[in-house]
Amino acid sequence: MFRRLPEIETALNAAGHTVSFTIDGRPASARAGDSVTAALLANGVTACRTTPVSGAARGPYCMMGVCFDCLVTIDGTGNRQGCQVRVAPGMAVETQNGKREVER
Amino acid sequence: MTQPSRGGEYDVAVIGGGLVGSAMAWGLARAGQTVAMLDEGDIAVRPSRGNFALVWVQGKGLGMPEYAGWTKKSSDDWSGFADLLREQTGLDVAYRRPGGFMPMLSEEDLQARANTMMRLHNQPDMIRYPYEVMDRETLRKELPFIGPDVVGGTYCPLDGHCNSLRLLRTLHKGIGLLGVDYRPNHRVERIEHRDGGFRMTTAGGEVRAGKIVLAAGHDGARLAPMVGLSAPVRPQRGHVIVTEKTAPFLHHPTVYVRQTDEGGVMIGDSFEEVGFDTTLQPGISSAIAERAIRFFPLLGKLNVVRSWAALRVLTPDGFPIYEESKTAPGAFVATCHSGVTLAANHALTLAPLIAAGGLGDSFTPFSARRFHVPQAA
């Protein structure tokens, strides 16, 4: 579980530097500049997918693009590294179950 | 690993620990022989780690109908072979025979393919098997994701595929259970035939055996002449690409694209005469990728997670060599580039023959003597 440092949260809201997006269809908000993964954590989403091998739940591990555990579906494309993509206004982020579907 | 049975002496030493060698060792041990399998180490030219995992029948054997029959026999025996391995080791090598396709991108190519299949089946002594030449619409019923460039293709119900890396592991587990003495880091430097047996000088010491089976792939070219045999093989490079794991969508293997039991999509391949260089060429990977997308456009979105270049073990005519030495009886060579397809044959047919003493006349067409055509005066 992660939270924003309070003084940063206050400054963000005051300056309007926030981004509205959706997580599995639910409205959510993050700081402009957050990675998708950071935005998920800031919204209380610790587990972002289940694995294609055993179906175990996973969440981000490295935050630097090497572990591939933060994979999510972004705007309809599966298996994106959430920690390497910046959250954008209106972005549709979906958690994933198991193997990617070839058509998305 | 079990101890050698007779102070470093074995009934048979199999030289090579790839798919051909380990299938032979498995079959020999199953036939009651004491077996050593001599192998190189972790880094070696290993086509068994880079192949495409098809158990493939259609189109093979034009110019040697015996090879077509040999291939068909292995395909027919493969399911039972996989069952034996599962019962013994508990591992599933994921063999499936749903029938395979060779999709074509031009009417000209489709016609040429149809002609090849007809010529293949019109050979004398050919053991015929069913196949179909399909137009686009018929093909699309079986492979719904084909792209607009695909004009049709050929289909053969005998074609299948397996998980070839798991096959390698399963055979290694199986030979361990059968008491085969597996010796990695034992590259064979020299073989001497003396006193009716064989003495191998290896990187890991000396090994003696009553019989030897050369299943050393590329290294067969170097080793075979030491025992009066010939294995004129050359490397032919092929690039392969594999994607991330994807939910099952491709239910038949094709020659160039297949979905593995684990979900990844394997995409091949190329044919390059570049010696032992396994450096990847981006342009060749690109050409392979582009063709795969013409077959199945929806593959374009998938992420490529790995690619590699492997070296086929090719004889001059592309067909296998199986032969016993005339000058050093008890020395056999088994080499081919279809170690997956022919694994059932190697384990269930060839190995028992060698255990029993010899190959017999039916293997005469596979002798390397076919390459030694006397030069015209």
Add this chain to the structure above:
Amino acid sequence: MSAPKFDFDIAVVGSGPAGLAAAALAASKGASVVLLDEQAEPGGQIYRAVTETPVRDRKVLGPDYWHGAELLGPLRDSGAVHWPGTIVWSVARPREDVADGHRPIQIGLSRNGAASMLTVRHVILATGALERPFPIPGWTLPGVLGAGAAQVLLKTSGLVPSGATVMAGSGPLLWLLAWQYLQAGVRIDAILDTTPKENWRAALPLLPGFLRSPYLGKGMKLMLEVRRKLTVIGNVTALRAEGAIGGDSALKSVVYTRNGAEHRLPADTLLLHHGVVPNLNLANATGCAQRWDEQQRCWRPTTDEWGATSVEGVSLAGDGAGIGGARAAAEAGRLAALDALHRLGRIGREQRDQLAVPHRAALDRALTGRAFLDTLYTPAEAFRAPADDTIVCRCEEITAGAVREAVRLGCSGPNQAKSFLRCGMGPCQGRLCGPTVTEVIAAERGVSPADVGYYRLRPPVKPITLAELAALPKTDADIDAVFKH
């Protein structure tokens, strides 16, 4: 092959301290330089988000972090081209020689969803480090992250752990992060120190060198402050992360062993760290020779004193060539740049050597005391080669026990084990399991990791889509190799 058109003289891969310094110096001497980096902003991991972090209170991230900003001005002024958001998935040299004597280096890129090839004369890989894999039972549970990952969240987004938080492991970064949290007013519940007691005996003779270090003493001060203010539990010899009973959805507690007894701490977040290792995938896939470093207990690409690798035209600088820290990385980047300039004929040998003098001295200073840290913080074997039930390959979910079984089947190294088990075949390409698999095989065989070896890697070292790959340029020979046979 006709004479290639060079896009740039030098490409630098990675914009951490080594890459920033290398690119700035090379460009300032007139070479055309492109700096390629996967992140959106320069800084690498150590100076991650230094241009845009929301954590504006400078005392939180500390002076060593803000030092990174000093590397940015010289880069801007140098004329080097910076391409952020660029994935480098391949570095290779075509086999053919070309007319002007410089065989080109071809770099496979992916920018904005499109792959392309870049042709340069020389490449400096500054790919940095990654956290040494810390395989314990349960390390794949959501809620378990690397301490480095948590630090990235702090730097880039001002995110800090909430709920019950445990840190575990050893090494400077663990203490630095705990200290940064303290400055930010975040208290974590416990630090489980896994530094093996016996490491002190080996490290003590190296202490005088450490005490001479102008930089590392600061780390000691910061560790003492953390120890004073937080609960630190030492001599931890075993760890596991557990989810809810009967479920595995997320972390619930951390179980640790101390003096032979097990203890349990409730935890929503567990931050693991026991050092960093070179991020060597790109160098490995490029064909650069590498060697086992016993002191740092990791593989590192083989380089000469200028960072030149075994592949002509490919240099390495910074932690990607062996762990030395940010200050050392910047100096190594400058040395690699000088050598590249020399190889390209832009400066003579004497000029190179003369210009290198201050940087070599600074590098030596920066490395002073490193041996003490390496020795003190070598992780215990139980954490390098974990128990059988521990997942080592996160992508394919392969356990240490499965690797040991493969060794018993005769696998003598990681490449055969990879074929047998698929360990290292997932999208991370062995980054999170490679060091562990080598250690497990070595321990099982009773030999040194040097005798076991490492994965042989191939491009693409980061995934690109099949469509991107398909759109790359192809020669007629490439097409014939696929269609004609």
